[in-house]
Amino acid sequence: MEEEEPMRSFVFLMTYMLLKRRRDLNNANTQRRNEIQRRIRHRQYFFQRQRRMLMMMIAGGIHSNVRIRTRPWTTTQSTDWWERVVMTEFQPSDWLDKFRMSRETFFYLCDKLRPRLARQDTSFRLALPVEKRVAVALWRLASNIEYRTISTLFGVGKSTVCRCVRDMCHAIVALLSSIYLRPPSEQELEDSAQLFLSSWGFPHCVATIATLHTAIITPSNNASDYANPAGWLSVLSQVAVSGRGQFWDVCASFPGGTDPADIFQNSSLWATAAEGGLSPAPPPIFMGKPLRYVLLGEACHPLQSWLMKAYPEEKGRRTSHTALTEPQRLFNRRLTRALRVSEEALLRLRARWQCLSKRNDCGLDVVPTMILACCILHNICESHGDAFKAEWQVESAEAESPQPSHKQLPSTSIDQIYAEEVRHLFCDYFEQNN
Template identity: 85%
Template structure:
């Protein structure tokens, strides 16, 4: 009886284990089959996705070929317009009109910027060639037209146009500043002084300081600081122009309401000029006396031994200064004539790169870099002898706002003690020449 009970227990346990093993095997088979089905569905999904992408590429290619056959070159897809028309059919006048520089200068610029602008192709898209990236950015700087217009013209997204402009401006400042926007050498100082003396009638002078206002959209903060004396929003820049009309120094990114004297006093130019950095190692002579080269400035700047400005008129801001003597009036006329070199340089700058003459819709984080880049491009084009069209100046005069007129700097706290003696020395020189 006991043995029968033990036998039934053993048979029960054996049956249970066999059934459990069977269930485990069935469950493992089901899981294996489900995994196989999942992998099959996964592969089918990617296969169908690749097939759809291939069909879309084929369809896009067919549409492009139809457009190329049916549209004139002015409205063909931009890739064809860029590769077939611009790079092969553009004449020298077309390059000047659209890119404000010759084809040779354009290719030179592309080679210089290639280390910063070149991009690698990815498995999803081909990178834009450096030449096309530079062309997109130059078109924007030269015309200041909307991003969406350039986007349709070149066949790239609006965000790509914005990125091209930003990247090229930063690349120009990083790679070309040391070549085209740098302190002058001793020979360049002598050449500029000779040009000011022979062509502009002001001897012993190497450069002129001027102001540049670039119209902007309303900033998100501190908008009142950006209203200039003319009543419109702008970014204020201080530029130094040589006798050849090239920019030696540019100090940008200040709000339009900033006082010019404050910018000058806090710029590197102030320290450099005060320490004699704008004169040769051996001090030149003028009127038989050793005198460092001087710069010329507008009435809004303080008088320094190295910075000459005009004598104040008889009445300025309600303050009487007395009538000017004949030598003082002659000095003012000669200085006003010599300051035309900076006026003409700024006019050519704004006319060639009209993003500086029309309202610039870029953010404040981009505008200062764009101003520096345009000044460097101005020096590049002038140094390479690229032609300048007179009709560009007409476009500027029609588009831009009235230029701000800064009030004269009347305080004498920043004037140097011997600055008036230096100015009197120039008066004596002009008086002797007029006799």
Template identity: 80%
Template sequence: MEEDEQLRPVMFLLTYLLLKRRRDLNDANAQRRSEAQRRVRLRQHFIQRQRRILMMMLAGSMRSNVRIRTRPWTTTRSTDWWERVVMTEFQPSDWLDKFRMSRETFFYLCEKLRPRLTRQDTSFRLALPLEKRVAVALWRLASNIEYRTISNLFGVGKSTVCRCVRDMCHAIVALLSSVYLRPPSDQELVDSAELFSSDWGFPHCVAAIGTLHIAILTPSNNASDYANPAGWLSVMSQVVVSGRGLFWDVCASFPGGTDPAEILQNSSLWATAAEGGLTPTLTPAFMGKPLRYVLVGEPCYPLQSWLMKAYPEGKGRSHLKRTEAEQLFNARLNGALRLTQEVLLRLRARWQCLSKRNDCGLDVVPTMILACCILHNMCESHGDTFKAEWQEEGTEAESPQPVYKQPHTPSVDQSNAEAVRRLYCDFYLQQQDYERLN
């Protein structure tokens, strides 16, 4: 009996070890069976996927063999169109027509946007190449055609087209604003003043300020706020254009019915200009007096010592009361304001999404406007060709921009601003007398 009692713990231990060994063997066998089944399913899925791809390739080949070809890049399948035609066969004129920029500028843009737009492959699908994502978005900005058409053209889904446009616009604003949409340096101020004087006959001026209206779909809320003076719904932007025809400052996202003077007074430009931020460190002289550089603007803006606008034109015969010097000033200032009109026309002509009615959401339109202004500066800085036919297409498609004659609210004119305007009148009067004598 004593021996049995001594052997009982040993027997219990041996029994436990045997049971544990059997359980471990069963778990290992179950794991091996599960892994084998998973591999079988993956192999079946891979075979089925390869079979579908092969059938699609065969169907595409059969359709392409019976298709009558006119131009190569209008009749090929979408995947082949991008990978072979665009990337290898597009001529310089094709890049300009379809992407509104040269091939060199296109790949420069792709490199700059790579940190924000690069995507990784997943277990379910391959990521869209960066260059193709940029091309899809540029095609939309340049043509404003429907997502469905671009989807069929590039062989991607409509949601992918929408996502490409949104992602690229945000990436451009985030990565390129500091390069192409920034405050001017002292030398750029001097160069711009020289261009305004030589090209537009308005000296001591560095920029022109204006408004841009983009037609939109009817918003779900507060639609009446978006009705502009021309009678159509729009999103309004304030732009500042340099003598080179580049944008220095853009304030977007305002309803079309907003007073331009209100936008200006609440923008960073107002504080910057009032503090002398648009004048070099060494204040230049005008008519023998130190004077900060000025901007020119439409009659809807308040007169400031740094912002010149034309003298009000009366109705009937009251305009005859304007002196000769004041008439000269108005003529030269209105001539300088044509720069803003021409630059905005080039902007809308190059990027048709700003010329035709934009069907994107109100959360996307302001970013799209900023992105297009940055792309305009980039293309102009790189010397990309601007085709005259783009301007004709844009003019035919767009709604006429509203014209602001008088401010919506009483102007907050600066007390010493009139003295600066009189200084310009004296300058033009002296210039005219000199021309008469010579």
């Protein structure tokens, strides 16, 4: 027993030393792997930084091609440009030129979208601030320049630019539609009717119906359906414009070859107007009779008691239309003048957000949401009183294809019989007040 005791102690000591040696080797291997990974991340960081600096040097030539105004700070590094120049040195005119809205409206928009756009930092990277995400998306909507240029300018990846645009458009539609793109209240209906009468000389009207074609790239399926009457591919949208030049209702995502009358008759706006939802109860009095407020449409729309359109013009001896009377011609002139509300609103929309005036290279799953978001942004800027620059409209007119006209298309729908009596009331009104 006495001889076994030293042997047991020796075996225990050797076992302990072997286990300790194995643990030390494992720790050393772990530290070595961590150091290798740290060096790899360090090299990747500097490689990406050098690549971004190189892209910033190349970006100077790209910006000159997309007609971005040259400034002394266009050659600064991306992060410095955003953090120092935009956030601290931008003047009011810079905010309008680059983001199409005032600084106050920009931060108002950021606060409204924060619940959907805010992201958490991870152990690998810092999340982009909401303000920078909104700025990236607005730059794209306002200029329609390619993702690569915006990526270089803001120091983010192309995929990040694409994600910012998608996320912001969806967030605007989800969070702000109920505020800036909703059915009007009774007071708003009365205000719009007063504006149409005082500014455009058309009484008892609350909105006009118009169409917007947005040029797109060739879709993979059913490309012929997207060819509009002018011959180019587009997505067709229907808008209802109030007397203030703001959008009350927007239906997007239809192929450019769709009949506008079909879109209108299958829209929620048609159902609301037909049921009297765009007029107070009881109806207001017009020419001594109770009459609901009316909308104004184009020649392709069906005539209804609540939807007025122009009398068909006589175009030669072979036409089946009779010559118009002077009251009917006067009605057509007044209606054409009132339809300028929607024409001017769409001109301002396309000029402010040039992704709608130039060919949009986004997928068809994004374009409709982008159109809705731009209409909401238009209403926000108009309601906040942000300035509109005439030079934007000049740039838009130079870049876009002419909008196809639906005014000369005959209506394929059945006109309402009682509607002709209502149109005669308006003729009598204009004759009396001419």
